[in-house]
Amino acid sequence: MTKEISLIPTTHEMQALETICKYAVDSKYFQSLGGMPGVMCIAMYAREIGVSPMTAIMGGFSNVQGKITMSAELMHSLLRGAGVRLKITQSDNTRCEIYGKRSDTGDEYTSIYTIEDARKANLVKSGGAWEKNTSDMLFARCISRLRRRLAPDIATKAYVEGEVEDDKETVEVVEIAEVSPVNEESKTAFKDKFKEIENMDYDLDDFVKFISEKSGKSADDTIKQAIKHTDKFSKSYLKWVEEKIAMEAKPVDVKAEQIDMINLK
Numbered sequence: 118m119t120k121e122i123s124l125i126p127t128t129h130e131m132q133a134l135e136t137i138c139k140y141a142v143d144s145k146y147f148q149s150l151g152g153m154p155g156v157m158c159i160a161m162y163a164r165e166i167g168v169s170p171m172t173a174i175m176g177g178f179s180n181v182q183g184k185i186t187m188s189a190e191l192m193h194s195l196l197r198g199a200g201v202r203l204k205i206t207q208s209d210n211t212r213c214e215i216y217g218k219r220s221d222t223g224d225e226y227t228s229i230y231t232i233e234d235a236r237k238a239n240l241v242k243s244g245g246a247w248e249k250n251t252s253d254m255l256f257a258r259c260i261s262r263l264r265r266r267l268a269p270d271i272a273t274k275a276y277v278e279g280e281v282e283d284d285k286e287t288v289e290v291v292e293i294a295e296v297s298p299v300n301e302e303s304k305t306a307f308k309d310k311f312k313e314i315e316n317m318d319y320d321l322d323d324f325v326k327f328i329s330e331k332s333g334k335s336a337d338d339t340i341k342q343a344i345k346h347t348d349k350f351s352k353s354y355l356k357w358v359e360e361k362i363a364m365e366a367k368p369v370d371v372k373a374e375q376i377d378m379i380n381l382k
Contacts, residue, residue: 126164134160137170147174166195166272189257192264192272199271203263210251213259217267228263230255237314239355307340314351324354 126134138156141147150156156174163173168191177191197203200220207214212231218224232241232251235258241247247254264271308321315321325339332339343350 126161130164134164134170141170141174150174150178167198168195187272189253189260193260195272196260196264196268199268201268201271208252208256208259210255213252213255215256215259215263217263219267224267226263226267228259228266230259230262234258237355238358240359303340303344307344310344310347311351311354314355321354324357327357328353 134157138153138160141156142153147156150159159173159178160170163170163177168177172191177188179186179188193203196217202218202220204216205214206216206227210232212229214227214229216225216227232255235241235247235255240254311321325336325343328334328339329336
């Protein structure tokens with residue numbers, strides 16, 4: 118759907134980008150973007166997705182904890198400009214719902230993000246953006262989810278504002294004790310017990326697999342211990358979801374010695 122563009126800029130393009138970025142950095146208004154290297158990288162990425170350098174650095178992109186985030190307004194504009202038909206069916210302080218349909222394939226998707234989803238993911242903090250600008254934050258998450266699900270070829274791997282949260286705590290992993298194999302009844306009980314906190318993007322099965330790999334225990338053992346230690350498992354899962362959101366669904370690459378283990382024995 119996106120316009121084909123050469124991955125390597127021509128010499129003339131590079132000279133033009135360097136000149137624009139130099140003026141931007143010299144102006145002192147864009148130091149938060151990481152100086153010349155940061156502004157240049159933003160300009161290069163903007164070029165690849167069809168955004169002008171000045172649109173990118175004049176609010177289209179921001180630097181949050183060393184990661185470049187795209188404004189929801191720009192992501193919205195890119196989707197519509199690429200031929201994705203959007204209909205915002207609800208956008209307020211409790212819920213955002215956006216319907217999208219691709220013009221090239223006809224694929225459709227309805228993205229929904231609610232304030233309850235944000236609370237379950239521990240995103241709503243006293244005095245934070247989720248309290249001050251609830252509707253805007255819900256819209257940002259909703260439009261970003263729609264892009265990931267319906268049009269991942271547009272602005273690939275872009276964070277949307279608010280997806281890089283100011284939380285540097287490491288993912289907590291549950292240490293599982295040796296237990297007997299789980300049966301189908303326990304698996305059903307597991308899903309029912311945690312369905313209220315399950316995130317649509319990062320389901321419980323993925324988290325169980327993650328814990329099992331880190332702890333060296335089986336998925337059956339993980340499930341049985343999760344049922345036994347509901348609160349600790351829920352806390353670990355929500356931390357994991359928050360980290361996954363911040364990393365835009367990249368695999369969490371954490372060495373075993375860096376993980377803060379929760380002992381459930």
